[in-house]
Amino acid sequence: MAPSAIIEPPAPKELSRVQNAPLAYRNDTLEKPVADDYMYAFKYNFPLPTFGKGKDILDFSNDDEREKEEIAQRFMRTLELISQSRDSAAFAELFLDCGVWRDKIAFTWEYRSFNTPQNIEQAAKDLFPRTPTSNYKLIEPAPSIQRPYPDIAWLQIVYAFDTNLIGASGVLNLIKTKDGFKIWTLHTAIESLIGHPEIPNRDGHMIGDKSWHDQRIEDDNLELVEPEVIVVGGGHCGLHIAARLKALGIDALVVERNQRIGDNWRNRYEYLSLHLPHWADHFPYFPFPDHWPTYTPAGKMGDWLEWYASAMEITTWTDSSVVEASQADTGEWEVTIQRGTGDYKYTRTFRPSQVIIATSLAGMPFVPNIPGVENFKGTVRHSTQHDSAREWVGKKVLVVGTSSSGFDTAYDFARRNVDVTFLQRSPTYLMSLDESVPRILAPLYEPKNHRKPDLDSADRLNYSMPVGPAEELNRRVAQDIWNADVELIAEMERAGFRVWRGQRDTGSHTLGYTKNGGFYFDAGACKAIINGKIKVEQGYPVAFTEDSIVLNGNREQQYDLVVLATGFSNTIDSVRNIVGEKIASRCNPIWGMDEEGELNTAWKTSGVPGLWLMVGTFQHGRYHSKKLALRIKAILEGKAPEPYLR
């Protein structure tokens, strides 16, 4: 008898080589459904600055731990002196070769990332002379050594400083090297505009003859004012920016096509609750109260939006739309709005200085052109037109498209024991909430002892890591989640569902920046797939006949309802609808990563002066609305320097 082979247990990171591991673990053999460079022009190509034998990078010692406050003070003073002496070469020398300086408006009056000392030096040379700085001081949280993995550690330092125009913050991540402490990343960001604080609270007593209520109606009708800013779209992004502008004393009008603020959530499918715990979703100036459900039901979110608009006294015209928009060579807008659609409708033309598009990242619903659909006797609808599974009990349903909305839709049918099949064209990135939330959301945002974190502080840290280093860290996090979810993924594959690791192997991280989808945080549907309540079919539709849908490979199948959860076109379609082709054609590409690691167009220069794009998740809305509102205030006050676009 031959001696039995000694089988070495696989190292966790080597799972992709395990013979009997799920197919998706052998990722290198899988054709990637989204190419690494899809909507991603950024090339950083530096590994994490890890320490280890023979390396120039060192671990922090116990002495460093004890003295971190002094180290932070000393380093910040050095940074202050170098910035004040405008010594761009010395500034660049503070950075590692893989170092990045990311700036949001503080120096550049734009969103910019400068990767590597060479680019950092050039930017500092151009920007330091026009940006005198002062009043550097450490702020909360106190300096701390971050050690997410055993082979990497950095000293995180958060500080405040002023320029001649603004109050700003900085977040430094220092790496210890044989030559002393070096900057891995520096993030500088606008926090306030000197001389223009947020307006103080009103007294609130009735003065003169007008009640609060009458005054609200007058304000809402814009009887005596012309708005300086028009915001198109009254979802959370539109409301967040309007609330921030109002706090800075700027009159803004929100134009919303739905009947009521909040209908954008009320009109989505009834099964929808938000996909992540609400911990990071609080609105500016208006956090959710205690006992808020962990996963906010869509209807409740709709009501919250309406309460918010009312509580913040935001001027919203619902059931309204832009019927014409043009821009003079001077940059002045002329925007005609139709208010109402019924008997009382009227139009009014405004001349705002700025227009903000907040109609979401989703352009128009994408409906694939499938021949023969007009002859099909069953029902075909895009997921945006689908409300509930309840009236389809006893019928046969096909859900096309395996992203979040597709999963939710298929699961709603399964819950009601409807015969449902899920049609998958290409692999999807999956993760369980149990494994992902503690790694990607909880550390900064989960309430501790029933107390919410300080959101400004959490946001400051959350947005401080430049995209290159963040991608390297997220690749590791995605690997950890993947390894922890091994059983789930194997079972999904056994059920016929195909899974992959996400664009650039970063799970949902890069997909969020590019496709804004293509992933699913498992909210229950995976179990229904594993136990067969949702059947899985691979392929895509090629045609309809009178009573069936034909899938590739000439597979003819019969369904009563086909739901196309096939996503949306690019946001530019929505921009085009509002401002017309002539202006939209001057707009930069929207979303996706640019060459230096900033998202295209969102919250920054759009290519059209006075036209801005306010988009993103609740977190994005809260954080970026403040930056954009301050930038617009500076522009309206005539104080904003030219953006640094070199």
Ligand SMILES: Cc1cc2nc3c(=O)[nH]c(=O)nc-3n(C[C@H](O)[C@H](O)[C@H](O)COP(=O)(O)OP(=O)(O)OC[C@H]3O[C@@H](n4cnc5c(N)ncnc54)[C@H](O)[C@@H]3O)c2cc1C
């Ligand atoms: C299933 C699902 C789960 C999600 N879960 C989370 C989560 O847990 N956490 C999170 O942060 N995000 C989540 N999101 C993502 C994100 O928050 C939403 O997509 C959000 O709705 C985007 O907000 P918005 O304000 O940009 O756009 P929307 O909410 O779409 O609002 C845009 C508004 O503009 C209006 N509008 C559009 N065009 C016009 C026009 N031409 N004229 C006038 N008005 C117009 C629309 O009627 C709408 O009211 C989820 C999304 C989905 C689909």
